[in-house]
Amino acid sequence: MNPYEVLGVARDAAPDEIKKVYRRLARETHPDLNPGDAVAETRFKQVSTAYDILSDEKKRRAYDEFGEISLEAGFDADKARAARDQFEARFGSPDDDAFGEGFAFGGIDDLLRGFGAGRGGRGGPRFAMRGSDVEASMSLGFVEAVRGGEKRLHIARPRADGGVIEEDVTVRIPPGVTDGGRLRIPGKGGEGHGGAPAGDLWIRVRVEPHPVFRVSGRDLEFDLPIRVAEAIAGARVEVPTLDGRATLTIPPGTSSHARLRLRGQGVPAAGGQPAGDLYARIKIVVPKQIDDETRAAIERIEQDDPRKGLF
Incomplete structure (x- = not known):
């Protein structure tokens, strides 16, 4: 996800401008003002995540230098910078003419990946990162849940460039699914980066009560x-x-x-x-x-x- 594109601000946008845009988008997409709107809910989460990055000086600087992978758990920007500086002091920058046109350079990227990042801040990310998982909910009638079957569900999931993909998916319902159960559809979450696979779609099931029957396991x-x-x-x-x-x-x-x-x-x-x-x-x-x-x-x-x- 590119937080600048999500909020629609320039890379050199001032903090006050970023805050103003965030507040406007948060109001427009807030789930309380858009009940049942899966697209708005997904957009609200993206806007909130983007603001969390750009409103934090350290996170913003790390993103500008290393790209999205700087947001992964365990990434240490200071260690990554130190490793990069040591590498370039010894071998020079891969952007220097000394490396020659078309030089197949991977050393610094490989080194920085040990700290959770490649050279994403220089000319675009060069990393592979699995897409995020997406949460959705689905209501079922009691008999529908007991018997199982298939049902179509409209979902919204993040694109790699910060946009939103809207589509209808077919959900296979196993017989006996219970209220509060979760169903998984592999590959229907957020898009991956750099050729990495998409995340998964997790569906929380809500089963309407029956006026006569109750479920106990498979009975x-x-x-x-x-x-x-x-x-x-x-x-x-x-x-x-x-x-x-x-x-x-x-x-x-x-x-x-x-x-x-x-x-x-x-x-x-x-x-x-x-x-x-x-x-x-x-x-x-x-x-x-x-x-x-x-x-x-x-x-x-x-x-x-x-x-x-x-x-």
């Missing part, structure tokens, strides 16, 4: 209300599934919070993993009002004291 779960009589005597009831309906057998004497399983009705099989299961968590619904006859019938059925042994 699905839901609450199943049943009557007291069904819990006591057992029953066969219809239950919802992702594909429609199925019949579930409730064994006699089923208690609240019991989990009954429907095999293979959870997250679909994918990537060598088998399909998950669907679990019904039992909730016994007790009637709020019962008549004397019903009360007597229940008391005849339930002769055992469930609290026996507690005391």
Whole structure:
């Protein structure tokens, strides 16, 4: 990234001019003023990064001398300058006529790369640097996330010259992706420099909740209300599934919070993993009002004291 081009200022621009331009661009591209605008968000990050470089005297001087690679972690401008000065004192500058036209010079570049930089400040960068990673977000419906599939997403990613690339990418959604999960698309981040590869695109997934189902790993779960009589005597009831309906057998004497399983009705099989299961968590619904006859019938059925042994 060229911070001068990002802000649209000359290399000899004064600090006050740089600050004025930055404030204007930051207002225009701020995410709070452009909700949901991926291009504006990417541009805001670029503007902020460019200002961070040009507003810092040491960073700006290092960039002017060594180019973008001076911004890499671990770069030491003082050591790089000392190494360059020692090299040129011994061998002369590669820009001198003594080297001859077309001289294949690489020594000083190789030396400075040991400190994280080549001669980027002299006539353009001569280095290879991988592009930056890009973050994006994507919302999925619950069933869409459980089943997986493909979805198109509009993204904005940095160009090597400081501009922005806008494009639509196809995102492959693995079955069972969960809320907050991250998907990676290699090579769809910022452009690389000097022939280096582009960065990656990382997509944060937001999954809308379902009114009935919940996800637990590769399994699905839901609450199943049943009557007291069904819990006591057992029953066969219809239950919802992702594909429609199925019949579930409730064994006699089923208690609240019991989990009954429907095999293979959870997250679909994918990537060598088998399909998950669907679990019904039992909730016994007790009637709020019962008549004397019903009360007597229940008391005849339930002769055992469930609290026996507690005391």
